[in-house]
Structure formats: structure tokens, C-alpha cells
Amino acid sequence: MKPNAADYYAREDLEALQLRRLKETVARVYHLVTFYRHKFEEAGIKPEDIRSLEDLRRLPFTVKQDLRDHYPFGLLAVPLEQVVRIHSSSGTTGKPTVVAYTEHDMRVWTEVMMRTLLMGRVGPGDVVHNAYGYGLFTGGLGFHYGAEALGAAVVPSSVGFTKRQLMLMRDFRATVLCCTPSYALHLAEVAQEEGLDPQKDFRLRAGFFGAEPASPGLRQAVSEVWGLKYFECYGLSEIIGPGVAASCEYGELHIFEDHFLPEIIHPETGEVLPEGEEGELVFTTLTKQALPLIRYRTRDISRLYREPCRCGRTILRMGRVVGRTDDMLIVSGVNVFPSQVEHVLTKVEGLTPNYVIVVDKKGVLDVLEVWVEVDERIFTGDLGSLENLKHKLEEELANHLFLRARVKLVEPKTLERSMGKAKRVIDRRELEEKLGR
Structure with a gap:
């Protein structure tokens, strides 16, 4: 299949299409x-009143709580009889956010997932091992339908049963892996424990990873251990699922903006920020029928870039998500994102990308701890080497975070592994507040 023409539209043609679709969506x-x-x-x-794309900023924002307040179907723009699929968020607090799709919406979702997978030239002859969760989570089925539409063979393995996953990947000669980056690393760990070489005993050439932020170091670790080309997929269930944006062969994240109109705003004031400035990512859906959303605040922190990419695509590029406004930790008045910590860890030799951030309070003071697994070779070395590594990491974290963090080096394979999104933060302050301490 040839790349979608919309990826290469002249800017004026794309903006004319966006404006027409925006007017239709607003009226709808x-x-x-x-x-x-x-x-x-x-x-x-x-x-x-919507006469130009500039008028978008005059419209009110939508937030996740709006979906919860109108649970389950209060925001539908179609009768329930026209809905053919219902998903919900993987949120762990309160009511889930429910999303619905018409037949038209399903075609749009399949299209953007095809465009995502075409970044890695997926097609007939490929065996796609899909280790994203199937069910109410949108990840598994999104990749499934996109890959099938391209003529690839899909192995719907879902999550869990890691050793069986590896057996299927090896026996079925999987060429493409789809899962979270942390689980890809865990798969490689278990393969090595089983005496397998991730590169020699498997045939993976490309991987599509998303559902959680990944630092450059984690992306590099996944790519190197499997010997594959790393493609990033960005999405959220409220907008469509996976398939809102995807990285090309040059590693640049492209937004499918003929369907999803992006903005970057100041997280506190709501002011629209100029191109290239870091802020909160906001999307307006342009083609969804069942659940169209106007200026939906994602809480993801990123940037937008307009200039065309080396791959030839003219659609907007977004910077990697560096964190979420609701995942941001405030420790002693300093803003800390887990991705900042991960970036430092992956630059220090002798550590693995498996870590947990623990925030506690001692008296009136916040205390930040980073627990990180060390490499097997380092752990079995002398105590002096471990102490030097600990001090080195504490200094690197202080230089990057402008905050002192205690480091706890732990034995390899002792921190809990996740089959889906990795849990990186334990904030004990929240527990103490709930207990009234």
C-alpha cells in the first residue's frame, strides 16, 4: 500500500481541509x-463564528472530568443504535472514561493505524506479534485492525505469559513487535534468562511502542537488545486510541492532523503558545462521529514543529512527551517528571532502565528516592564500586533535577515488572494525607 496522500499535502491544502472539517464538527x-x-x-x-483556524482558540476546552461527569453516554453525538464499538480508559480512580465508535469512526481508526504501521513498511509477509492488551483498552485492537488491513499476519497474543510470548515470537517467526517499551525490555530479559539471544534466535526487524513515555535511553536499549528499528506510536483513547501520531524512519513523530487538530497551550493559563514552545498538548477531533471532542486537554507535555521532515511528510511533528501535568511531582517546590529521572539513569553505565521513584515526607521536608536495578556484573563486584556508582548517580540526578535525590541500588530483577504501562512512581505523601498523618 502506498503512503496516504494527506501525509504529503501542501500546507494550504491541508489547512483548507482542516477548516472545512472543523466547521462541520463544531456545528455537529x-x-x-x-x-x-x-x-x-x-x-x-x-x-x-468559526471562520478560520485561528478561531479555534475561542472555543472552550474539554477535560477528562467532563467525560466522567457524563458517564457513560452523555457526550455521544449519535444515537446508541449507530455505535458499533465501546472502549473505556485504563484509569484506576473514579469512573472510567468511555469512548464509542461508529462504523465511520472504525474506518478512520483503521486508516490512521495503517499509516502508523506504514512508517515501518509493514505489509504482506510480515508476522506482527501484538502484545498490547485486548479488551476495553484500545491498544491491542487498534494495532490488530491496522496490521490486518495492510495484509500482515497478526498474532493476537495480548499481555502476560511472557515465556509463551517468546515461544510464539520464535516459532511463528515474528518480524514486528507491538507492545509497551518497558515490556519489550522485559521480554528480552526473560529471553536471555532462557538462554536465547534476542537478535540471533528471533527475526524482529521493527517494533511499534507506545502507551507510556520512553526516554531516549530506554528507546535505545530496546532497539539495541532486539536489533530492531524502533517506531513510536502516540495516542489516547479519548481521541481515537493509538494512531494519533507515529514516528517515521527518521524517528520524528508525525501527527495525523487531517483527523486530529493539535495545539500547544500554557498548562496554567490556557494561552495558545507559539510553535516550538513546550506546553500542554490539546486536540480537536475533525472526523469522529460518535464522540467528537473540542479542544481536549491531554495533560501531555510536548512541542509542535511545522517544518517538513526529511521523510517528506508535511504534517506537523510533535516532540516526545516529556511528562504529564498530572504525573508531575512537586518535590520541595521543584517540578520533577519521571522521564527526567529515566533519562539520567540510561546515561549512567552499570544501571538498567528498571527503576522506581519514591517520594516521602520526613517531618516537613520532602524526600526523593530513586530505586534502580544495577547490571548483574556490577552487582557481583566489590562494595567500593557500588558505592562509587551510587554517588555518581546522585550527582548526575542533582545536576539534571536541581534537587538532591537519595539513590538505592537494588539487585537485578527485584523490581516489579509490568505487562502494560510501567508504574514508576510511589508517592507516599498521598497515603499519609489520606491517613491524616
């Missing part, structure tokens, strides 16, 4: 979704 939600009609009226906006 105003007339069909009571929530949006009230929001627009409060803001003094009517559909006919």
Missing part, C-alpha cells in the same frame, strides 16, 4: 450534544 456538537451547546453559549460562541 452544537446541535447534537447538549454539553457543548451549553459550553458554547456560556462562551458566547456559535458555529457560524
Whole structure:
């Protein structure tokens, strides 16, 4: 299959398409979704007021709590009879966010997933080992339908049963791996424990990784241990699932902006920021029927770039997500993102990318600890080497975080492994507050 033409549109043609679709979407939600009609009226906006893409900033924001407040179907723009698929978020607190799809929405989702996988030239002859979760989580089925539509053979392995996953990958001669980056690293660990060489005993040539932020070091570790080309996939269930953006052969993340109109805003003021500035990523869906969203605040921190990529695509590029506004830790007044810690860990020789950040309070002071597994060779060495490694890491973290962190070096393979999104943060302050301490 040839690359989608929309990836290469001239900017003026793409913006004309976006404006037409934006007007249609705004009119649609105003007339069909009571929530949006009230929001627009409060803001003094009517559909006919949207005359240019610049007018997008006049529209009100949508946040995740809005979906929870209208659980389960209060934001649908179609009768339930037209819905053919229902998914929900993997959130662990409160009501889940429910998303729905019409047949048209499913075609859009399949299209953007095809465009994602085409970044890695997936097609007939490929065996795609899909270790994303199937079920209410959108990851597994998103990759499944995109790969099948390209003519690839899909192994719907889902999550868990790691040794069986490795057996299937080897026996079925998988060429493409789809899963979270932390699980890809865990698969390689277990393969090596079983006496297998991830590169010699397997045939992986490409991998599509997402659902959690990954530092450059973690991406490099996954790529090197498996000997594959690393492709990043960005998405969120509220917008479509995976397939909102994907990286090309040059590692640049491209947003499929003919379907998803992006902005970067200041997280606190809501002001739209200029190109290249870091802020919160916001999306307006342009083609969704069942659950169109206007200016949805993702809480992901990123940047947008307009200039065309070396791959020839003209669609906007986004920087890697460096953290989330709701995942950001404030430790002694300093903002800390897990991705910052991970970046430092992957630059220090002798450590693995397996870590946990623990935040506690001693009296009135916040205390930041980083627990990290060391390499097998380092752990079996002398105590002096371990102490030197500990001090080196503490200094590197202080230089990058502008904050002192205690380092705890732990034995290899002792920290809990995740089959899906890795849990990197334990904030004991929250527990103490709940207990009233």
C-alpha cells in the first residue's frame, strides 16, 4: 500500500481541509450534544463564528472530568443504535472514561493505524506479534485492525505469559513487535534468562511502542537488545486510541492532523503558545462521529514543529512527551517528571532502565528516592564500586533535577515488572494525607 496522500499535502491544502472539517464538527456538537451547546453559549460562541483556524482558540476546552461527569453516554453525538464499538480508559480512580465508535469512526481508526504501521513498511509477509492488551483498552485492537488491513499476519497474543510470548515470537517467526517499551525490555530479559539471544534466535526487524513515555535511553536499549528499528506510536483513547501520531524512519513523530487538530497551550493559563514552545498538548477531533471532542486537554507535555521532515511528510511533528501535568511531582517546590529521572539513569553505565521513584515526607521536608536495578556484573563486584556508582548517580540526578535525590541500588530483577504501562512512581505523601498523618 502506498503512503496516504494527506501525509504529503501542501500546507494550504491541508489547512483548507482542516477548516472545512472543523466547521462541520463544531456545528455537529452544537446541535447534537447538549454539553457543548451549553459550553458554547456560556462562551458566547456559535458555529457560524468559526471562520478560520485561528478561531479555534475561542472555543472552550474539554477535560477528562467532563467525560466522567457524563458517564457513560452523555457526550455521544449519535444515537446508541449507530455505535458499533465501546472502549473505556485504563484509569484506576473514579469512573472510567468511555469512548464509542461508529462504523465511520472504525474506518478512520483503521486508516490512521495503517499509516502508523506504514512508517515501518509493514505489509504482506510480515508476522506482527501484538502484545498490547485486548479488551476495553484500545491498544491491542487498534494495532490488530491496522496490521490486518495492510495484509500482515497478526498474532493476537495480548499481555502476560511472557515465556509463551517468546515461544510464539520464535516459532511463528515474528518480524514486528507491538507492545509497551518497558515490556519489550522485559521480554528480552526473560529471553536471555532462557538462554536465547534476542537478535540471533528471533527475526524482529521493527517494533511499534507506545502507551507510556520512553526516554531516549530506554528507546535505545530496546532497539539495541532486539536489533530492531524502533517506531513510536502516540495516542489516547479519548481521541481515537493509538494512531494519533507515529514516528517515521527518521524517528520524528508525525501527527495525523487531517483527523486530529493539535495545539500547544500554557498548562496554567490556557494561552495558545507559539510553535516550538513546550506546553500542554490539546486536540480537536475533525472526523469522529460518535464522540467528537473540542479542544481536549491531554495533560501531555510536548512541542509542535511545522517544518517538513526529511521523510517528506508535511504534517506537523510533535516532540516526545516529556511528562504529564498530572504525573508531575512537586518535590520541595521543584517540578520533577519521571522521564527526567529515566533519562539520567540510561546515561549512567552499570544501571538498567528498571527503576522506581519514591517520594516521602520526613517531618516537613520532602524526600526523593530513586530505586534502580544495577547490571548483574556490577552487582557481583566489590562494595567500593557500588558505592562509587551510587554517588555518581546522585550527582548526575542533582545536576539534571536541581534537587538532591537519595539513590538505592537494588539487585537485578527485584523490581516489579509490568505487562502494560510501567508504574514508576510511589508517592507516599498521598497515603499519609489520606491517613491524616
